[in-house]
Amino acid sequence: MTYKLVFSALADDTRRHIFESLKGRPQTVGELAEEQPVSRPAVSQHLRVLQAAQLVSVNPEGTRRIYSINQDGLHALRHYIDEYWTDVLSAYQSEILKQTGDKDA
Amino acid sequence: MTYKLVFSALADDTRRHIFESLKGRPQTVGELAEEQPVSRPAVSQHLRVLQAAQLVSVNPEGTRRIYSINQDGLHALRHYIDEYWTDVLSAYQSEILKQTGDKDA
DNA sequence: GCTTACGGTAAGTCATGACTTACAAATTAG
DNA sequence: CTAATTTGTAAGTCATGACTTACCGTAAGC
Numbered sequence: 001m002t003y004k005l006v007f008s009a010l011a012d013d014t015r016r017h018i019f020e021s022l023k024g025r026p027q028t029v030g031e032l033a034e035e036q037p038v039s040r041p042a043v044s045q046h047l048r049v050l051q052a053a054q055l056v057s058v059n060p061e062g063t064r065r066i067y068s069i070n071q072d073g074l075h076a077l078r079h080y081i082d083e084y085w086t087d088v089l090s091a092y093q094s095e096i097l098k099q100t101g102d103k104d105a
Numbered sequence: 106m107t108y109k110l111v112f113s114a115l116a117d118d119t120r121r122h123i124f125e126s127l128k129g130r131p132q133t134v135g136e137l138a139e140e141q142p143v144s145r146p147a148v149s150q151h152l153r154v155l156q157a158a159q160l161v162s163v164n165p166e167g168t169r170r171i172y173s174i175n176q177d178g179l180h181a182l183r184h185y186i187d188e189y190w191t192d193v194l195s196a197y198q199s200e201i202l203k204q205t206g207d208k209d210a
Numbered sequence: 211g212c213t214t215a216c217g218g219t220a221a222g223t224c225a226t227g228a229c230t231t232a233c234a235a236a237t238t239a240g
Numbered sequence: 241c242t243a244a245t246t247t248g249t250a251a252g253t254c255a256t257g258a259c260t261t262a263c264c265g266t267a268a269g270c
Contacts, residue, residue: 011113063246
């Protein structure tokens with residue numbers, strides 16, 4: 001459902017850098033922009049995408065907007081992976097059972 | 106390093122559908138193309154991307170090429186998430202300790 | 211041998227998205 | 241109130257990538 005948002009958000013290098021920069025501490029847009037090789041408006045646009053993917057969240061403080069990590073996005077990602085694996089394992093198991101049954105027959 | 110490949114591979118709807126279709130059983134290109142609303146060459150190109158991201162692998166059998174799941178891609182993804190979280194937790198912990206110290210001072 | 215089936219590749223089109231500069235809104239400082 | 245700071249938004253440019261049709265190589269069947 002929202003997997004597309006999370007995957008495409010983290011598919012971009014600049015966004016992944018921003019996201020990993022927030023790993024250490026909450027930061028303002030200006031602080032984040034200084035670390036990146038792109039302009040501040042570009043960072044703003046990236047933050048909007050990250051926010052839509054529920055990977056970051058904002059906390060306004062005066063004119064500044066302090067961005068920090070939002071757990072929801074990565075939790076969704078982990079859920080996707082986990083569910084995928086359980087499905088894979090059950091499918092493989094039935095495949096194995098089928099092959100075993102063929103052997104017996 | 107290869108995170109970009111995995112994220113961008115799964116960011117596309119068609120590719121995610123193909124990837125999830127392989128969850129159940131290995132399939133040929135033709136079988137996968139029948140389930141998708143795009144042409145067979147398009148599926149071929151998507152499979153190349155998925156293969157580059159180590160999400161699927163091929164097994165030639167005559168003229169057919171049987172695609173199946175490759176664990177490496179998703180393992181890399183899970184590794185990314187896990188490492189991210191350990192970094193986040195340690196950063197938060199030091200933040201909490203700093204705040205506690207400030208209170209005491 | 212020839213034909214058919216399967217699938218990868220080439221070339222071209224079109225939409226998306228990452229980036230820029232210019233501008234506007236909102237809060238703080240004097 | 242005015243000026244300065246911070247940030248989001250608008251508009252436009254340019255590259256990327258998802259898709260199509262046409263084509264080529266390769267293995268199997270008659």
